[in-house]
Amino acid sequence: MKYTLKAILILALGCLTYSCLDLDPKDQIADGNYWGEASDFKLFANQFYGWTRDFSNSVYDAPHSDKRSDLIMDKSGTNVYSNGTNSIPAGDNNYTDNYNRIRRTNILLQKAETYSNQSDIAQYIGEAKFFRAYCYFELLQLYGDVIITKTPLDVTDSEMSAARNDRGEVADLMIQDLKDAAGLLPLTSAVENGRVGSEGAWAFLSRVALYEGTWQKFRGNEARGKELLDIAAKAAKEVINSKKFSLYTPAVLGDSAQKYMFILEDVKSNPAGLLKASNTEYIFSRRHDETLNPIGKNITKECLANAQLISQKFAAMYLCQDGLPIEKSSLYLFKTDGKIAHEYLNRDNRMLYTLCVPGAYYWSNENSRVNWTNDAVDRASASIKGYSPASGSGYANQKWAAERNVKSENEGYDYPIIRYAEVLLNYAEAVFERDDAISDEDLNISLNLVRNRINAKMPKLSNSFVTTNGLSMRDEIRRERTVELFNEGFRIDDLKRWKTAETEMPKDFLGIKWKGTEYETKWPNVSYAKNSEGYIILETGRKWESKHYLYPLPTDQLQLNPNLKQNPGWGE
Secondary structure (H helix, E strand, O other): OHHHHHHHHHHHHHOOOOOOOOOOOHHHHOOOOOOOOHHHHHHHHHHHHHOOOOHHHHOOOOOOOHHHOOOEEEOOEOOOOOOOOOOOOOOOHHHHHHHHHHHHHHHHHHHHOOOOOHHHHHHHHHHHHHHHHHHHHHHHHHHOOEOOOOOOOOOOOHHHHOOOEOHHHHHHHHHHHHHHHHHHOOOHHHOOOOOOOHHHHHHHHHHHHHHHHHHHHOOOOHHHHHHHHHHHHHHHHHHHHHOOOOOOOOHHHHHHHHHHHOOOOOOOOOOOOOOHHHOOOEEEEEOOEOOOEOOOOOHHHHHOOOOEEEOHHHHHHOOEOOOOOOOOOOOOOHHHHOOHHHHOOOEOHHHHHHEOOOOOEEOOOOOOOOOOOOOHHHHHOOOEEOOOOOOOOOOOEOOOOOOOOOOOOOOOOOEEEEEHHHHHHHHHHHHHHHHOOOOHHHHHOOHHHHHOOOOOOOOOOOHHHHHHOOOOHHHHHHHHHHHHOOOOOOHHHHHHHHOOHHHHOOOOEEEEEOOOOOHHHHOOOOOOEEOOOOEEEEEOOOOOOHHHHOOOOOHHHHHHOHHHOOOOOOOO
8 A cells, every 4th residue: 555655646746747847845745654765765766767768759850859950851841940940839848847857856855865874775866866967958958048956846936936047057067966876876787777877877977068068169168168078088988997888799790780789679689689688888778678668659660761861961971991981982983883772882881781772671560570581581571672762862761670570669679868889989079179189099999999890891080090081080070970879869969069050950951862873764753853963952941040059948938937038049
């Protein structure tokens, strides 16, 4: 009975839907039977894990989705956020939900202050601090300056009508919370599957500090930027030095290891039958299971050569096997002979396992693998029998698409909230932007591990390679990040923090080069207009103004609290 009452209390807390800080007073949730045992804190903290990003936030349209960037268009049409034509909403759950969640972390932290044995609840205090930082990071990325609250507020509290805190104060709070969490949380190896460990706190700190450090640096506040970038580099190095994680490279899967990492399930979901336990790369993930907790979205059908239209800009980012961009490499034959298959020849192997390659076979959750050998029987079952790019942008996605038979929406692979590859890339970028230089040694312990994971013959990125070939180290670091983290919800935030959205986002969204290539005969009835270079144009007239670097505050919150003030450029 006791735990039934406690579960009801948690459910009630999870159903609060009041605006912003307009919440029930804390004395209304008091429970004389609650907060008396460490297990009570654990039960309360369990709800935090439903707040993280998932496939619905990255693969589908959402604030951090690549569909709001320059890499992906939804075939259903124009995205008002990605082309900068969004308007002020009446209400915004991205704002209110995060404050409701912050309140709940503050409740646990407040109750923890009077608990007699702090060591028994240290993990749950750490989780509360981790998730408070997590929620504030969501708010900071979207809105910039936001109100800081460290206590569960009563409806009469003066903070209810406070002005927003400067984003620098918000960043400092997140940094301290994450450092505290790293010291309180057990090692990842010691926590239950799906819970965050100390390395997860360090890894997330590297993301937070890198974001804000570059945001400040590229807006003229170089001293503050480098201070934060130093924090990012050191946090990433904590994870690297722990030696608890590694890139997913089981030899039995060869170059396809990265592809299958994203669709690992605890049933056979890859040629070698490897299960989730083989994944050494995910530091913190949103756990799914076909039976107990399916993804709940039509993930395979969304991703496999269907709704996601991929830009030519992204396809062009993949290097050739000589480590050079396509415009510099003699290995890039497509530019000379225009043969469709040659666009993918001699390229970064990640291209072959992320995009659909012309002529290749692909399986889905309904037209699934039979024996995983790629023989005639296996191919006969394929959903796509020899991919022919003659629709959409001419580029199609295969990432996140299952190859085993499973009911739609019941795929059970995990979503990587934080994976080791990101931490390595965070380290390389943080060091470079902090010092305006990076040593070959630092590149070799970070970025080059990602670059060469399935590209063993590709030259490592080095200072001499950059100089000799007339490249930009910053551009190459950003290229690796974009390629590696594609469709994981990073690109639009990266463009914002680098302050390059104003340059990149207004560009036409292009597809394949049609004029002067094999596409003229293989796709003769293409309906799209072409630009002067012969590329098909899927969207033109895109816009980006300075105001779009931040979302507008919803009008209901401005009415509740006039001291909030609207973000620049959005009026009142």
